[in-house]
Amino acid sequence: MRASAAGVLGLETSLLQSGMGGVAGTELACAVSNAGAAGCAGGYKLVGGALSAMLERLTEGTDRSVGVNLIPEVVGPVELRRQVAQVLHETPERVHLSFFGMPEEAVFDQVAAAGRRTVVQVGTVEDGVHAAARGAVVVAQGVEAGGHLLGTSRRDDLVGALRALVPDACVVASGGIGSPEEARRALAAGADGVLLGTAFVVAHESRAHPRFKSAVIGAEESDTVITDVYEIGWPGRRHRVLATAVTADPHQPAKFIGRTEVEGKPYLVPRFSAAVPTEATSGRIEEMALYCGHSCGAIADQVPAADVVAAYARVLPGAEVVSSRERAQSYAG
Ligand SMILES: Cc1cc2nc3c(=O)[nH]c(=O)nc-3n(C[C@H](O)[C@H](O)[C@H](O)COP(=O)(O)O)c2cc1C
Missing domain, CATH: 3.20.20.70 (Aldolase class I)
Structure with a gap:
């Protein structure tokens, strides 16, 4: 049973x-x-x-x-x-x-x-x-x-x-x-x-950044890609994300593109960071790891x-x- x-x-x-x-x-x-x-x-x-x-x-x-x-x-x-x-x-x-x-x-x-x-x-x-x-x-x-x-x-x-x-x-x-x-x-x-x-x-x-939420709402299944570019903090595993300027061109410099906070502590966000943009994140949200499944289409x-x-x-x-x-x-x- x-x-x-x-x-x-x-x-x-x-x-x-x-x-x-x-x-x-x-x-x-x-x-x-x-x-x-x-x-x-x-x-x-x-x-x-x-x-x-x-x-x-x-x-x-x-x-x-x-x-x-x-x-x-x-x-x-x-x-x-x-x-x-x-x-x-x-x-x-x-x-x-x-x-x-x-x-x-x-x-x-x-x-x-x-x-x-x-x-x-x-x-x-x-x-x-x-x-x-x-x-x-x-x-x-x-x-x-x-x-x-x-x-x-x-x-x-x-x-x-x-x-x-x-x-x-x-x-x-x-x-x-x-x-x-x-x-x-x-x-x-x-x-x-x-x-x-x-x-x-x-x-x-959810604590996802409002622009991340809007991007998921507006996306179709075909807007997602499997990549391994967001690897700082979690290397060696592929992930499904919304396609971004970073997934399109992964050969950009790994410079800082934003700031965030985790449990009250401040952090800089490098390009290629595995961290998702949250309501505590500022900067180039659209270039960050926007994890998203085929489910977005519905x-x-x-x-x-x-x-x-x-x-x-x-x-x-x-x-x-x-x-x-x-x-x-x-x-x-
Ligand atoms: C934004 C985002 C962050 C995720 N972070 C984690 C995580 O920290 N731990 C975990 O077990 N799974 C994490 N997952 C994966 C989910 O557990 C699950 O495999 C996935 O969301 C299922 O597909 P769906 O997004 O189409 O529902 C994450 C998924 C998304 C979309």
């Missing part, structure tokens, strides 16, 4: 919001969780006092199931274990850990020993099977996704392959979902829920996060447990 994502994470609806570093602050995460889905705050490189401040706002802003997103390959194994220990120590049991890419074995043990849920986003069948064997909610990311890419498969091919190999695992589809109709297609491929990134970039509570309005959740809740499973056959039949038509 398969549990829906809502059943596993204690939600009203099987919808996960991606923990997007810089964009998904506690305002967005809490708004999504308070609306009955799984909000998630981007932890990115935060540690110590800055991470504590974020965790305090998160747990004060919602008393429901919510996540903290961390990125193993950005911080490395030692720093990741430190971040995880801090999250486990400073938050209640309803806070789960969400990882972009596979953490080390010791991290699965660390989270399980604390009785918490793990969510792992993967881009290959091999990683998905591994994460499922460790009891994680497996987020299957397709190449349609906005942001950094973990594999090369199309979303529903990966979902279908994982469904066949790990029939009882909770598999969540990610990448290119910009409408409830597209979510329905992912469910028909075998998913137990969906994760949305780009659709929440434009939410009122996203037309800036709305409150609760409206996004309500629209998708109409097609997504609630907390029920059903057989694989029943679920496949309910979304096939």
Whole structure:
């Protein structure tokens, strides 16, 4: 028997919001969780006092199931274990850990020993099977996704392959979902829920820069490109972004093109920085990393996060447990 994502994470609806570093602050995460889905705050490189401040706002802003997103390959194994220990120590049991890419074995043990849920986003069948064997909610990311890419498969091919190999695992589809109709297609491929990134970039509570939000609203699928040019701070991984003057001509000098703030600390933004422009960023916004999925083609309005959740809740499973056959039949038509 398969549990829906809502059943596993204690939600009203099987919808996960991606923990997007810089964009998904506690305002967005809490708004999504308070609306009955799984909000998630981007932890990115935060540690110590800055991470504590974020965790305090998160747990004060919602008393429901919510996540903290961390990125193993950005911080490395030692720093990741430190971040995880801090999250486990400073938050209640309803806070789960969400990882972009596979953490080390010791991290699965660390989270399980604390009785918490793990969510792992993967881009290959091999990683998905591994994460499922460790009891994680497996987020299957397709190449349609906005942001950094973990594999090369199309979303529903990966979902279908994982469904066949790990029939009882909770598999969540990610990448290119910009409408409830597209979510329905992912469910028909075998998913137990969906994760949305780009659709929440434009939410009122997102911290994305207003010009980044407008660019997503105005974009079509064909305005996105896969590139590796935004590599300062997160090297060695391809990402899907809106095409910019920088993706068109990557041979420009790596000089500073803006300023930003993270948890109150000022930073200069170099051209080719992996950091997204937020409401605290100034400078040449249109040249920065505007991560955006194929989903943009179906996203037309800036709305409150609760409206996004309500629209998708109409097609997504609630907390029920059903057989694989029943679920496949309910979304096939
Ligand atoms: C602006 C932006 C920032 C992102 N940052 C993160 C991140 O920090 N951590 C993470 O796990 N995924 C991140 N992602 C990727 C998402 O988890 C997910 O794979 C993607 O958004 C799904 O495709 P969609 O954007 O078409 O919904 C980001 C995506 C976007 C659009």
